[in-house]
Amino acid sequence: MRVVKRTKSLGLLVATVAAAGLVPLAAGQAAAAPPAKAAAYAGSCPAAGTVTQGWSSGHDGVDIANSRGTSIYSTGPGTVIASGPASGYGQWIRIRHDDGTITEYGHMYERLVSVNQRVDSGQLIARMGSEGDSTGPHLHLRVYASTSATRGVDPVPYLNERGVNLPCTPGSGTPGTNFTTWGTSVRVRTDARLNAAVVRTLTGPTAVNVQCQKHGDVVNAEGYTNDAWSFVPALGGYISNIYIDHPASWLPGVPEC
Ligand SMILES: [Zn+2]
Numbered sequence: 455m456r457v458v459k460r461t462k463s464l465g466l467l468v469a470t471v472a473a474a475g476l477v478p479l480a481a482g483q484a485a486a487a488p489p490a491k492a493a494a495y496a497g498s499c500p501a502a503g504t505v506t507q508g509w510s511s512g513h514d515g516v517d518i519a520n521s522r523g524t525s526i527y528s529t530g531p532g533t534v535i536a537s538g539p540a541s542g543y544g545q546w547i548r549i550r551h552d553d554g555t556i557t558e559y560g561h562m563y564e565r566l567v568s569v570n571q572r573v574d575s576g577q578l579i580a581r582m583g584s585e586g587d588s589t590g591p592h593l594h595l596r597v598y599a600s601t602s603a604t605r606g607v608d609p610v611p612y613l614n615e616r617g618v619n620l621p622c623t624p625g626s627g628t629p630g631t632n633f634t635t636w637g638t639s640v641r642v643r644t645d646a647r648l649n650a651a652v653v654r655t656l657t658g659p660t661a662v663n664v665q666c667q668k669h670g671d672v673v674n675a676e677g678y679t680n681d682a683w684s685f686v687p688a689l690g691g692y693i694s695n696i697y698i699d700h701p702a703s704w705l706p707g708v709p710e711c
Contacts, residue, residue: 494553495530497616498576499624501593509608515596516609516620522563522591524582525711527624528573529557530616537565543594544585549573556598561588576624578710624711630663631708636699637676642691646670646683653691662686666711667695667704685711
């Protein structure tokens with residue numbers, strides 16, 4: 455089956471990534487102080503990984519460990535009130551949520567949001583690292599009941615109240631987006647890399663539900679060049695976006711993994 459496609463270029467890719475918010479948004483004024491006892495927000499998973507240390511009197515926060523570069527997401531909607539270097543953390547991000555609570559993220563090697571930026575629940579804000587006082591890549595997540603609190607609360611019940619149970623899977627609970635593949639001998643790989651294992655091969659156009667997408671190895675095929683890959687849970691892996699039948703290199707409305 456021949457599928458006529460419009461050009462997918464890296465130039466378009468860069469432009470759409472910028473439009474998707476990986477550069478600071480026109481920051482709007484920081485939200486006014488939220489009303490007291492605002493309803494708890496609908497939460498999102500902060501990061502995939504293993505909970506290696508819970509909250510205790512000696513550890514104000516919860517540690518979620520995974521490989522360097524693992525995506526970190528805002529647990530809820532809010533405004534970034536800190537993003538930069540921080541003692542002990544190496545780098546930190548603090549978000550004041552609409553219910554008045556604060557979430558604090560530490561040790562990341564890359565921050566993707568800046569102060570006064572508005573973020574959504576589940577928005578990509580950073581990449582996991584091992585900066586500062588840390589022995590391996592992990593997210594230290596701390597939660598404060600308000601801006602005036604000096605000690606955090608246990609993030610596990612805090613997130614549970616907001617519909618998130620640790621350990622968690624980013625994007626779970628949010629339905630994916632349906633597309634169709636095109637081309638023949640389309641390989642599904644365990645990661646967005648050309649040397650990742652092939653878990654199956656699609657022999658022809660196939661309906662796929664894409665949960666998220668991410669940047670990986672640049673693929674040159676069928677006259678297109680693209681470094682974006684779609685994650686299809688039902689197929690157990692990633693497909694180069696070249697083979698998703700949509701003109702955009704970076705699929706609109708599909709979150710970053
Ligand atoms: Zn910690």
